[in-house]
Amino acid sequence: MPPPGPCAMKFFFDVLPFVLFYVSYVKWDIFVATAVAIGVSALQIVLTLLGGRKVEPMQWVGMGLIGVFGGLTLALRDPIFVMWRSSIVNWLLAAVLLVSLHVLGRNPLKLLLGGQMRMPELAWRQLVWGLSALFTTMGVINIIVAKNFSQSVWINYKTFGSTTISFLAIAALFMLLGRHIEIVGAPGSQASPATPPGDAPPPSAATGDAAAVQRPEQR
Secondary structure, three states: OOOOOHHHHHHHHHHHHHHHHHHHHHHOOHHHHHHHHHHHHHHHHHHHHHOOOOOOHHHHHHHHHHHHHHHHHHHHOOOHHHHHHHHHHHHHHHHHHHHHHHOOOOOHHHHHHOOOEEOOHHHHHHHHHHHHHHHHHHHHHHHHHHHHOOHHHHHHHHHHHHHHHHHHHHHHHHHHOHHHOEEOOOOOOOOOOOOOHHHOOOHHHHHHHHHHHHHHHHO
């Protein structure tokens, strides 16, 4: 059986903290789960660095937030701090998308996904707006659940509910934009990766070919 691909490994790497957080909560309590989350986040960064890979900025942000808010939860024995962390992460993601688009004039999703698919510029902007709205809404919902329901309800929402809602919302967003999307390299698609500069024929060669075609006509 072939080894799992990099996408599968990254998915496992990203999901592992949620799984361990939930298992630790069920077996012990939220304080043990918080300590496990801090440890796993730190371990992920260490393994990434030891593997010679670059740590993504959001990994550093996530580690910092779980360190600060998780640390406050452990020091003050108050779980509300680690509960707020999920909302702050979502709001930061929304802020990064909107500031990049409207202040810096760069579409981060186009930079990230432009090599795999093509869309009109307006569709790329709509994708940013849609995901920003989703992240903002998920942050608000997390606070509502944390403040108005029991700890166990929040844990289940964080582990299963928010993941399911986010997946369905992102799938719906891509379905709405589907008519604008062309997958690079798909059969029948006009979208293709840009030709590397070294593969393009030199101008002199193209000029020479044109001249060769025209010479018989001139005779």
